[in-house]
């Protein structure tokens with residue numbers, strides 16, 4: 001088949017909703033976009049373990065510790081799952097991880113914010129995983145087979161993460177005056193950075209058009225952000241928390257909770273590496289990678305010895 005015929009066949013599959021599989025022909029840009037998006041997604045899962053891991057030794061009860069331990073272990077699994085899915089595109093995970101460690105690759109902005117109190121762990125589960133569920137439920141329908149299948153499994157675990165987070169928030173919101181103040185203060189810190197998780201406004205999103213043309217993204221950044229706000233505001237009201245947005249108002253006609261202006265300067269600042277904890281997050285990841293070098297060397301030595309014996 002000529003390049004033209006291959007492109008036609010690829011576009012026919014996309015249009016008909018067929019999944020593109022690793023061995024199928026695909027435009028180079030489709031492959032590049034997927035490597036960028038999927039590897040950064042995997043990086044986000046791995047770096048996302050850090051803010052929460054900070055509270056494992058300080059969880060207020062054994063039950064809370066068990067829930068948090070399970071969640072952090074799940075995130076590690078999501079990261080490894082997504083690195084494996086990315087490797088089906090012909091890249092090696094060591095190269096992807098190198099790009100995370102040297103600052104070339106991105107990970108979700110949200111994980112550069114500190115977890116100052118136990119309430120932050122509830123907010124991460126409720127808001128951050130809640131946002132991730134909205135984004136990932138869409139991506140579970142994306143045109144690239146390995147990505148879509150990885151996300152079907154990941155979404156099931158995210159739902160548990162969100163439930164345990166919202167339970168923590170509702171307990172604190174219904175607790176003592178101090179607990180209520182603590183969870184409201186955390187909500188005030190996490191609300192806006194969570195809205196930024198969905199990416200820049202559609203008008204400033206250089207990748208969306210191509211990703212939507214090829215049905216990797218089925219909804220735009222702004223659509224998913226609005227969906228998140230519409231779902232989450234009633235949940236905040238249900239536990240008597242005040243959404244930190246004086247411009248928030250319900251539009252009867254559209255059914256949308258309209259919200260105030262997002263601080264895009266803060267967003268791009270964090271994305272560019274100047275957020276509250278960007279440097280610390282990368283240092284922790286680099287140190288962990290260096291400390292683990294002996295494990296990789298031993299595994300490689302074992303593998304090469306055994307492959308030469310076969």
Ligand code: 3HC
Nearest residue numbers: 041044106107108109132196197198199205206207208271
């Ligand atoms: N944090 C960091 N960088 C971001 C960002 C964010 N929240 N939002 C956008 N960006 C970056 C993009 O990566 C892109 O830069 P690049 O071209 O160098 O990669 C640039 O800003 C422009 O943004 P675009 O809208 O053009 O980029 P995309 O079309 O890729 O959309 C996205 C951004 C919505 C994050 C999309 O990449 C996506 O859906 N990725 C997969 C899901 C994902 O990565 N989620 C992160 C959270 S994972 C998580 O929360 C785990 C859970 O268990 C807690």
